[in-house]
Amino acid sequence: MxxxxxxxxxxxxxxxxxxxxxxxxxxxxxxxxxxxxxxxxxxxxxxxxxxxxxPPIMRLNQGDNVLIWLRDDIYTVLGTDLEAGKIHLQDVYGDADSYYPTNIKKWPWELDQKGGNE
Known part of the structure; x- marks a missing residue:
């Protein structure tokens, strides 16, 4: 559940x-x-x-995982800047960068879905 x-x-x-x-x-x-x-x-x-x-940016929490467009790696949320509308992410190699919500391919709740479990 x-x-x-x-x-x-x-x-x-x-x-x-x-x-x-x-x-x-x-x-x-x-x-x-x-x-x-x-x-x-x-x-x-x-x-x-x-x-x-x-809005999806408001539902993100530190430590959540997301998938970025045109990338295969999972990124971890470091934090969000709601005023600027940016999400601060870290990749698996430790590099951090900021992205806009439009750069997100899959949100944490989309990654967590498993065959229709609710």
């Missing part, structure tokens, strides 16, 4: 039982999906839908 990560701080989201249903919450930064569902599975789908609306 794919784990959901907070789009703000990168911590794992946890299901939370409220009085009238379920929602997903980040206990580190207190972000929550704020959409109550009658089942935990429904709350997970609602959280995935909400998180998918965040």
């Amino acid at each position: 794919k784990t959901l990560k907070c789009p703000l701080c990168g911590e794992e989201l946890a299901p939370s039982v409220q009085r009238y249903g379920f929602e997903y919450v980040c206990w580190k930064c207190k972000w929550q999906t704020a959409s109550l569902c009658s089942t935990e599975q429904g709350a997970k789908k609602a959280a995935q839908k909400l998180i998918s609306k965040f």
Whole structure:
């Protein structure tokens, strides 16, 4: 089962039982999906839908792996500069450089997919 990560701080989201249903919450930064569902599975789908609306650069975390266009090596995220719209990456040889989101061929969530597991 794919784990959901907070789009703000990168911590794992946890299901939370409220009085009238379920929602997903980040206990580190207190972000929550704020959409109550009658089942935990429904709350997970609602959280995935909400998180998918965040720009990909905001969903990256330090240590994530990405694939760059025209390159075969996996690059590791060192950090992001949201104001400049750049992603700082390091290749397997230790060389670091900055890239724009348009240079990313596969994002971490695309690399992690394995035959339809959710």
